[in-house]
Amino acid sequence: MLRNLIFLFGFFIVLGSCKQETQKKVTIREDVAFLASDSLQGRETGTAYEMEAAHYLQERMKNIGLLPKGNAGTYFQTFSFKPKTDPHSEVQFVGGDSTITGTNVIGFIDNKADKTVIIGAHYDHLGMGGEGSLYADGEAIHNGADDNASGVAVLLNLAAKLKDTITQHNYLFMAFSGEEMGLLGSNYFSKNPTIDLSKANYMLNMDMVGRMREDKTLSISGTGTTPIWGQVLNSNNPGFKLVLSESGMGPSDHTSFYLQDIPVLHFFTGQHEDYHKPSDDSDKLNYKGMEMISDYILSVLYDLDDDDKLAFRKTKNESEDTPRFKVALGVMPDYLYDGKGMRIDGVSDGKPAAAAGLQKGDVVVKLGDSTVVDMMSYMRALSIFKEGDTTEVTVDRNGEKINATISF
Structure with missing residues (x-):
């Protein structure tokens, strides 16, 4: 000190x-x-x-x-x-x-x-x-x-x-x-x-x-x-x-x-x-x-600076639409990605994504039976699963589609 x-x-x-x-x-x-x-x-x-x-x-x-x-x-x-x-x-x-x-x-x-x-x-x-x-x-x-x-x-x-x-x-x-x-x-x-x-x-x-x-x-x-x-x-x-x-x-x-x-x-x-x-x-x-x-x-x-006071407007609370999860994939999503799918910005050691071989930069385009086009569709797809479930995930890795098995 x-x-x-x-x-x-x-x-x-x-x-x-x-x-x-x-x-x-x-x-x-x-x-x-x-x-x-x-x-x-x-x-x-x-x-x-x-x-x-x-x-x-x-x-x-x-x-x-x-x-x-x-x-x-x-x-x-x-x-x-x-x-x-x-x-x-x-x-x-x-x-x-x-x-x-x-x-x-x-x-x-x-x-x-x-x-x-x-x-x-x-x-x-x-x-x-x-x-x-x-x-x-x-x-x-x-x-x-x-x-x-x-x-x-x-x-x-x-x-x-x-x-x-x-x-x-x-x-x-x-x-x-x-x-x-x-x-x-x-x-x-x-x-x-x-x-x-x-x-x-x-x-x-x-x-x-x-x-x-x-x-x-x-x-x-x-x-x-x-x-x-x-x-x-x-x-x-x-x-x-x-x-x-x-x-x-x-x-x-x-x-x-x-x-x-x-x-x-x-x-x-x-x-x-x-x-x-x-x-x-x-x-x-x-x-x-x-x-x-x-x-x-x-x-x-x-x-x-010289404008009138701004008018306030209420917005939709996006967090109210966020699905609740029983499991986690173990990745950090790239929240700035504006392409189709959910791009992975980081993978946590010891979690399902790491065990399945997913990597930073992979874009998740399908999880289970659900097509993933954006962050919300990814979260909806993930919310279906519970601990002990196994499913397939498809990712786009530098233009190549790769399939892997995820065990929650």
């Missing part, structure tokens, strides 16, 4: 000296390097390591020139809770010995405007593993570089760009705690806001934006939450392969604001084999891709 405090003290001295010079720009790479360092032990909600990250974010916001917008004139909004696993259930925020305390970090650009844009990203992660981890070999530091030091670094980058530039909106920047435990920090803020939420125009959420692929695929969900999103996103697109989804509900913090009737967008560059594992490290991120996303979001903000 002493080494960590010395590291932090040294960094804050650097921040202070930057202010007196020409205010040295802190890069996206530098923010990720600190937040995803071993010294923060995975930033688990309620730990001293999370608080180290919170103090770092506070100093970064202060250095950028953001005003404190937490509780009692600080950058912090704390909340105590009993952990829940269902991200869409009511959270019991209480005090007492059996609770955990998380800390949202909140900064504000006050342009004296009538409308406010909320920009958020969660900074907590899984600590040494535990529930939610996909690592099977015991405890290890889960640095969470993509999940979600990447989103927080883009948030800070946007804050610096927006200071004293786009002035017809106010901007609230929020690094959420408790996301991995069920969207707790954003849920708490949405019900205990430190601004007037009736003046919130829309909310942008960045969660896992650090692993852009060579084809520049960018997933954006929430596009149905106001009629204008599709037009604005496409007209400002600098060359991304956009995968758009209308639903305002999803497994990240934008959901908490959608449920308050606020238009939302969630930016995401896709799942990968390092998701929720100790191998999600900063050297694997695409920093040029993150800069592109930051610039893209900035262009969207510019485009909407």
